Structures are given as C-alpha cells and as structure tokens.
Amino acid sequence: MTTEISKVYQVGDVTVTRVTEMMLGGIPPEVYFPGSWDRMFLEENRDSLPSGLIDGNSQLIVSIGTWVVKTTNHTILIDTATGNDKNLPLNPDLANLQLPYLKRLKEAGVTPEEVDYVLLTHLHVDHVGWNTKLVDGKWVPTFPNAKYVFPLAEQEYYSSEASHNKANEVNFNVYEESVLPVVEAGLTQTIGPEGGHFLEIFKFIPTPGHSIGQMSISLKSDGEEALFGADVMHHPFQVFNPDWNSMYCEFTDLARISRLRVLEYIADRPVIYFSTHFPESAAGYVTRNGDSYKWDFI
Template identity: 40%
Template structure:
C-alpha cells in the first residue's frame, strides 16, 4: 500500500493490474518517432518497455479518507467481465478487493465511488457477480458520475453496431447502479463535496469526463481521470491517446489541467502512471515538466 497525505486527508493507491500495455506507436495518434525517442532515456524501464515497444500501464484506484468520508476514485476493470476484443480487461480474476481490505477498508465502508468517466477500466468494480447477477460492489455508497457521460454511454449501449465491450461495460457496470438508484449525477460547472473536494468538467477524452480536485490544510492534489495516461503526456502534452473522443478538446483540457497543477502546487494523481504514480508539475512557458514526488519528501 502506498499512502500519501494531502493536509489531513489520507490517499492510498489500490492497484488492480500493472505491466506492459499498448504499443506506444499505436497508442498516440500524434506519435512522432523522433520526439518519442528523445524521451526514451527517462521513460524506460518504468513507463516504457523498449524491447516490446509497449507503454507500461498501471490500473488503480485512489482511496481517499477524510476522517468523515471514505471515497474511491475510479473502480478499475472488475472481475469476470466479458470484454470481447479487449484481452487486457477480459474475464479478469484479480485480488483488487483483497488489496482494498489490506488498506483497511471493506466494500461496505465506502461512502462514495467517484467515476471520473465511464470507460471500461474505470467502472468495472462498480459491480460484482453474485448468483449470476451484477450487483453493486459497494452497497452503501453513492456512485457519482457525469450526466453527460452517462447519457452518452447509455446511447452507445443501445446503438446497433457499437463495440460489444462498450455495450457490456455500460450494461454490467453502470446500468445496475442506475437501476439500484445509487447513482448521483452531476452536470455543468463545479460541484463541491465532502468539505474538501471539487468536481470540475474535464471533457475531451470522453464527452463528460470530470476531474476531482482535493484541498486540505492548504495542500492540494488533482485526480484527472484519463486527461492523460502516460507521463510522456506532460512534456508532450498535445499528444492524445487513441481513446480520446475529441482530440482537440482533450488536448485543451490536458493543458489547462497541467497549468492548474503547476500554479497551485497540486500533486497530480493519475489513474495509469507507473511508479511513483504521482508527480508535481512545473510550467516553463507553454511547456510542462514532471517533478516526481518521492514519499512527500518536499512536505507538501
């Protein structure tokens, strides 16, 4: 378990899976071999595997404990889920819930599940299979999600010809939450929650993606969902992922997020960075640099 403290708030990373993922040249639509080559020296081996050409990915949740509320940011991929065409997420059998319990939290103790967006690797543990039925994994939680994102993926699930894994993701990991009346929808501008969180629109990767800003005792952190997947997208922030819905908007959102992190001294805590999984950001003109966090050594 990896704990960080943001003021009075404890944040713990709960890992589902990690290791080589997509080939870099296929993951970034704007991929330029020379640009990528210039960054290989610091990306390998923690964030890039040269022998395979694949990016190193981590799929994890962030567990936030405020003293009053227990909050899970994103729910990874889930077990036993049928994901045709997506072998990295298909019929997984991980120890995710065991790791959550090892961190000191049982599923029944989670008060809120924050869905930054509704992609396959962010909502899977919303539900678990029980007696052949998908039921909420966190039975006492409110599942907070974007109204825009929900309506988009609900439409995709009903549209003929949609990828089967996207249809299944909505039907087995989102719809059961809605039908159980455990979903709490947000739309529009900022929303304050739990005395220390602000939800802000971060569209582009998906139509309704949200980011979550944390502030406690003057210290800050940001949970950006998939506004960026790889540390490379800090210095090369105009590069998108292959899964970004609106690439121009995604890049604009990413640039604004990184500028906010740099200006506010906030710790960036993405959903897919390899170890050390979080970083501070420095701005230099219209460029950004990573300033890796080492166990809060800087005392922020």
C-alpha cells in the first residue's frame, strides 16, 4: 500500500500534519480484537461504516505514524513510529525496517535538526522508534536539538524487569535501543502521574490501560481543540464498540475505562481526534449515535 502526501489540519493558530510510516492491511479482526470481535457487527453495519476500514477480504487496515505540530515558535512531533534497523527478537514484523520516514518528514516540511520537542504518549515499539537512528553501529538521537517528553510511569516500567512479560514481548529491546540513548544524551523530560500542561497549548491526560502509564495529549489553540488519543483506540471499529480491546492492551479493564472516558469527552465537542493507528487520514470526529458513537474521517 502506498502513502500519500498528508493533509494539513488547522487547530487555532497551529498546524497539524500526518507523517505515515506505514500502512498495514490483511489483519484478521478476530486476532486483533481477541475475545471481542463479533462478525455480526460487520455484517449488520457494512453499508453504513466509513470506507477504508477493511480490505477486500474484510481484514483490518491500520497505520503507524507521527503527527507534526507547528506553532509560530516550535516544531513538535507526537510519537515517532517504529524506526529503521531495530533489533526486535520477538517482533519480527517490525524488526529491521528500512522505510523512508525521514524523507516523508522532510516532505512535510521538517528536518530532524528543526524538531524542538518530541512528545511521546507511551513507550511502545511503534511510538518511540525514530527517537533514535543507527549510526556506525551506535544508537544516537535522531532529533539532536529536541527535548523528548514522556510519562514517568512508562519509563519506570519499561526500564525495569517488571515489563519483561508475555504482554510486552513485542516491545522487548525497545527501551534499550529507542529510549535509553536519548536519556543518556540528557535530552529527556518526564511527566508525573497526574499529567499536566506543557508549552501552554498541550496537556498530558492520563489514559492508562493500553499501557501502564499511557497519556493522551490535548491541544488547545485560539478556542479550538484536538486530542492525540494515543492507543486508546487502534481502529475505528472501537468507536462503534468501545468495549473491544486490541491484542496489545496490557491492562484490559483500565483500557476500556480510558476509552469510554475519551469517547464521552470528545463526542459532545468539536474536538478533532488524531489517532495513531487508524487507516485513511487517521483523523476525524466522534459523534453520538443513539446510545453509542460513530466515526467520520476528515
């Protein structure tokens, strides 16, 4: 699948642009939503669902990518996708990639040296990869002038033995290759458990469950609002079925609570939802649909 030049969204005085690292198709929904997937949902709603959610074989389409936020003074990245050359012994699908992410970033108007802040929602394999790049056999910060900002609880967990469990096999070695080098370079700043404001326009909001300390990031500018939801949801099917967890959600009860809280918040407000993994533009609006919710891409 190809990626296209992304749309530029305006939120108040700032612009937001998607840089997609990859699109992934052919994902069996019964595997992605273990114990939750209900074939009848698709049968009954196929004609009314937004297009682009599934491929011709009714398998899921998802994406991995970064959001670029440009203010008058700063260039900010929200999450850094998977990265190239990574050694992921228990995640062969995402290991040793060779993708033109930095070229796409440049096409979106950003060189690595220009990035002032990298805001990370959580420290999973597909959110921190481009924090670092391999140069002469050594992992170095990709964005040498940036401050990398992320939840403290994520750092504490993923730097410890506690995260070495079955649920985190896909993330093995990620902290060592993609987070520790920026810590050692003195480029990091952590956000405490309550979350909080950052750079005036951002607010880190705890949305744990998918991972232990995941935070979504709200953006407010000149009366307009957006939310970078992180992995509160992986696919629009979860807007329609908020109790469906993905196979990557570690703390399942908490993940459902955080998902509902986010949906409740954005359903009644004109808040643009910027997802990490939705297909198509990855951006859209959640609105109410009777007792449930629905999704429209923008």
